[in-house]
Amino acid sequence: MTLQCLQIILSRPTFAQLFDPKLYFTTKLRDMSEKLDKIDLKILKILQENSKITNLDLSKKIGLSPAPTLERVKKLEQSDIIQSYHAHVNPTQMGLNVKTFVLVSLAWKKENALNSFLEKIGKIDEVTECYIITGEADFLMKIICKDIPTYEQLLFKTISQIEEIERLKTLMTLSTVKDAKLLPFSYDEK
Numbered sequence: 001m002t003l004q005c006l007q008i009i010l011s012r013p014t015f016a017q018l019f020d021p022k023l024y025f026t027t028k029l030r031d032m033s034e035k036l037d038k039i040d041l042k043i044l045k046i047l048q049e050n051s052k053i054t055n056l057d058l059s060k061k062i063g064l065s066p067a068p069t070l071e072r073v074k075k076l077e078q079s080d081i082i083q084s085y086h087a088h089v090n091p092t093q094m095g096l097n098v099k100t101f102v103l104v105s106l107a108w109k110k111e112n113a114l115n116s117f118l119e120k121i122g123k124i125d126e127v128t129e130c131y132i133i134t135g136e137a138d139f140l141m142k143i144i145c146k147d148i149p150t151y152e153q154l155l156f157k158t159i160s161q162i163e164e165i166e167r168l169k170t171l172m173t174l175s176t177v178k179d180a181k182l183l184p185f186s187y188d189e190k
Contacts, residue, residue, distance in 0.1 A: 036081075038188075039064065043072055044081070045187040051085045088181065096144050098151050099173045102159070103137035107166040117164040126154055137169065 036044075042062050046053060053061075059069035076082045091099070106113050121127050121141065129142040145151050160168060 040072060040076060041185070041187040043069070043076065044185075045182065047073075047082065048182045091144050096146055098143075098145050098147055099176075100143045100151060101171040101173070102141045102143060103133075103167075103169040103171070104139040104141060104165055105137045105167040106139070106164055110164050113164040117162060120162050120164070121159075124154070124158060137167075 039062055043058065046058060046061055055066050055070050055073070058073075059066045062069060064072075073082070091097075104117075106117055108114075110116075117139075118130075121130055126143050126145045127141050128144050131140045132138065133140045143151070143154070145154060155168070155170070159165070
């Protein structure tokens with residue numbers, strides 16, 4: 001079954017801004033969450049639960065007429081609080097049965113290691129998410145693929161061939177026990 005979801009991420013610095021202080025401080029950063037009123041928060045909660053809701057139905061749920069409801073949604077989109085609307089597809093139903101998380105430590109002594117690594121993993125479709133982390137590794141990658149032989153091929157023929165990678169550690173998932181779509185935010189407190 002295909003579920004609709006809304007990816008909502010509060011504005012924050014981009015990866016490039018974190019590694020370029022000049023860019024970080026010259027970029028207009030603001031905490032939009034402080035500027036959201038109770039109605040905006042209700043809109044965000046409803047859209048995360050069902051992004052296919054019509055503007056008319058949304059307006060009824062928040063107690064406004066359709067025109068101001070649409071204006072508020074557009075404001076949330078323009079301020080980059082609402083980043084996209086998309087279908088949340090069940091990977092298992094698509095034959096993608098293996099989900100792993102891979103800890104990656106970079107060989108920082110290599111020239112341009114960070115940018116080169118990011119460019120190379122950006123081209124690997126099976127790497128669906130990648131995070132900079134603290135702790136025993138530098139990155140955490142989420143990889144989704146068809147089966148164990150496909151993952152093995154990807155690991156040995158592609159990922160381990162990235163020369164900027166010093167060490168890899170695979171964490172194989174057995175099952176998903178929670179996959180929340182609603183961001184943990186106090187939607188009813190303002």
